[in-house]
Amino acid sequence: MAREVALGIGREVTLTRTNHALTIRAAARLAGVAPATQQRVEAGDPAVGIVTVCRVAAPLGLKVWGRAFPAKTPSLRDTGQLAIAEYLRVAASPGLRVVLERGLGNGRAIDAVLLGADEIIAVEVERLLADFQAQYRVADAKRIELAALHQRPVRLVIAVEETRHNRAMARDHASLIRSMLPAGSREIMRAVRTADLLGRDGLLWVRPPRS
Numbered sequence: 715m716a717r718e719v720a721l722g723i724g725r726e727v728t729l730t731r732t733n734h735a736l737t738i739r740a741a742a743r744l745a746g747v748a749p750a751t752q753q754r755v756e757a758g759d760p761a762v763g764i765v766t767v768c769r770v771a772a773p774l775g776l777k778v779w780g781r782a783f784p785a786k787t788p789s790l791r792d793t794g795q796l797a798i799a800e801y802l803r804v805a806a807s808p809g810l811r812v813v814l815e816r817g818l819g820n821g822r823a824i825d826a827v828l829l830g831a832d833e834i835i836a837v838e839v840e841r842l843l844a845d846f847q848a849q850y851r852v853a854d855a856k857r858i859e860l861a862a863l864h865q866r867p868v869r870l871v872i873a874v875e876e877t878r879h880n881r882a883m884a885r886d887h888a889s890l891i892r893s894m895l896p897a898g899s900r901e902i903m904r905a906v907r908t909a910d911l912l913g914r915d916g917l918l919w920v921r922p923p924r925s
Contacts, residue, residue, distance in 0.1 A: 721758030723767060723778060728756045730774045744773035795839040798873055798920050799826045802837060802906060809909030810835075818859045825873075827860065833911050834868045835902075836860050837918075841875045843883040850894055870895070870915040871902055884917070891917055 731741045742752035747770060754762050755770045768778050796814075803812045806828055816827040816836075826837040838853040853872055861868040872895060874880050884891060897916025905912035 716760040717758065719780075720760040720762070720767075723771070724756045724758035726776060727771055727774060730776055731756070734774065736774075741770070741774065745770045795825060795841060798839045798841075798875065799837070801920060802826055802828070802873070805903065806906050807909035810906070816860070818856060822856065824856050824860060828906065829864075830866075830909050830911075832866060833913075834860065834864060834866050835871055835905070835912060836868050837871045837873050839873045839875075839920075840880075843874060843880045846883065846887045846891065869897075869912045871897075871912075871918050872916075873918040873920050876919045876921050 731738070736744075738752050738756070739749045742749040745752065747766060751762070751766060752770060755767055764778070764780075771778050799814050803814065803826065806812050809830060811829040813827045813829065815823040815825065817823045824836050825839045828835040828837065836853075836857045838849075838856065840849055843849065850872065853870055857868050857870040874884070895915050895917040897912060897914050899917070899919045902912060902916045902918045904910065
């Protein structure tokens with residue numbers, strides 16, 4: 715991945731330099747780097763530091779901008795969420811087929827999917843509430859993708875580890891959470907245990923698993 719990013723930047727630097735009719739030596743002089751360093755940047759050497767890359771790009775009128783985006787969902791086991799997902803699997807009615815880490819393509823997955831005859835419950839497990847709106851958007855996008863694959867309504871449940879920090883964060887966003895996730899823990903678990911329709915999205919509090 716680092717190599718691909720470096721190559722992309724290198725191509726842009728080379729193209730812009732040649733459009734300005736600058737030699738490598740002239741461009742390096744403007745950047746205050748050695749010609750060999752200019753060549754390494756243009757060749758896409760991922761070992762060149764970001765400060766140097768920005769220094770080479772700036773005199774050419776280029777701004778180097780980076781952004782991280784999800785490429786793959788970490789596994790439940792890696793994130794410590796497996797115990798919570800297993801709790802839901804064990805509690806689920808025989809009328810629900812439970813799939814853990816249901817893949818959506820591009821390396822992403824929904825933590826747990828409970829498939830009923832008339833309704834699907836998509837569960838995203840959050841051990842730490844940090845940015846509720848951002849976490850909700852990611853989960854909702856996965857729900858939309860899942861709904862496109864099935865001919866049944868998909869209800870989104872965000873299962874949150876019950877800690878002091880998470881409770882405080884939820885209080886700070888109480889009205890927003892109620893509007894987006896109106897179903898509470900009892901209502902959700904009743905639907906999970908009986909396979910009755912949940913009918914709406916919800917927030918489920920789950921106690922941390924014992925170590």
